[in-house]
Amino acid sequence: MTDPVREFYMNARDYDLISGHGVAGDVAYFSRLARGARRVLELACGTGRVTWPMARAGARVTALDLVGEMLALARERGASENTPVRRRVRLLEADMRAFALRERFPLIVIPFRAFQHLLTVEEQMDCLACCRKHLTRQGRLVINLFDPNLRILAAHMQSGLPGPVTRVETRLDGDERLIVWSSRTLSPEQQRMQDQWVVERFDAQGRSISRRLHTLTLRWCYRFEMEHLFARCGFRVLSLEGGFDGQPFTHGQEQVWTLGLA
Numbered sequence: 001m002t003d004p005v006r007e008f009y010m011n012a013r014d015y016d017l018i019s020g021h022g023v024a025g026d027v028a029y030f031s032r033l034a035r036g037a038r039r040v041l042e043l044a045c046g047t048g049r050v051t052w053p054m055a056r057a058g059a060r061v062t063a064l065d066l067v068g069e070m071l072a073l074a075r076e077r078g079a080s081e082n083t084p085v086r087r088r089v090r091l092l093e094a095d096m097r098a099f100a101l102r103e104r105f106p107l108i109v110i111p112f113r114a115f116q117h118l119l120t121v122e123e124q125m126d127c128l129a130c131c132r133k134h135l136t137r138q139g140r141l142v143i144n145l146f147d148p149n150l151r152i153l154a155a156h157m158q159s160g161l162p163g164p165v166t167r168v169e170t171r172l173d174g175d176e177r178l179i180v181w182s183s184r185t186l187s188p189e190q191q192r193m194q195d196q197w198v199v200e201r202f203d204a205q206g207r208s209i210s211r212r213l214h215t216l217t218l219r220w221c222y223r224f225e226m227e228h229l230f231a232r233c234g235f236r237v238l239s240l241e242g243g244f245d246g247q248p249f250t251h252g253q254e255q256v257w258t259l260g261l262a
């Protein structure tokens with residue numbers, strides 16, 4: 001059986017067009033950290049959106065992802081970088097729940113909510129155990145999650161319906177168009193949200209040339225649940241911010257955790 005995460009991300013170009021934008025300010029934030037640390041391990045690097053800027057900032061970056069197609073696009077992106085920057089990046093196909101590298105890093109980062117692909121506590125703990133093994137004694141682990149918005153969850157529970165269907169249209173090169181229809185179903189008992197996407201591509205004459213159905217499931221995580229999880233996995237919380245521009249933690253926005261070894 002194909003892993004649903006692989007199935008979703010193997011259409012790497014579609015992903016990049018639809019939701020490859022990240023969180024406001026995150027690239028500058030991680031680049032700044034990388035400049036200071038000099039050596040970085042990035043988990044679930046995707047198409048290299050954060051990887052290449054961190055390398056441009058002067059850091060040597062080991063970046064891993066589960067999906068070969070995402071890494072292929074990351075590699076392609078790197079072709080336009082100068083030679084010293086290209087040499088500082090190592091892209092690896094690996095699972096953030098089970099990896100073993102012969103190196104410890106002063107900085108490990110998991111940007112853009114990728115940790116929320118881990119749907120069970122066991123998977124989360126496996127990932128954090130790997131992080132622990134790869135962090136230097138004084139090292140920092142930085143993880144970004146979205147903070148679940150309880151107003152949206154409550155509205156969903158009242159109606160009992162999947163979320164409204166949204167439609168986003170993107171104009172592509174050569175006058176092609178991509179139309180994405182999506183709807184979200186929430187499962188509060190499991191703290192999971194499942195997005196269903198229909199992605200349809202049209203040629204310049206308006207003829208449909210491909211239509212794909214994707215499903216993506218993410219786990220939402222509450223603030224104090226994460227504090228317990230980190231403590232259980234041997235980390236101490238150094239800070240929790242509400243975004244990448246120094247904002248305080250606020251309900252329903254971002255969780256930006258900075259952790260050290262306990």
Ligand SMILES: C[S@@+](CC[C@H](N)C(=O)[O-])C[C@H]1O[C@@H](n2cnc3c(N)ncnc32)[C@H](O)[C@@H]1O
Binds near residue numbers: 005048095111113
């Ligand atoms: C939302 S994208 C984020 C990509 C990138 N970090 C960024 O900021 O643009 C999530 C990425 O997590 C990767 N991913 C999901 N589960 C993974 C796992 N168990 N191990 C490694 N990568 C994983 C996906 O393949 C995808 O590239």
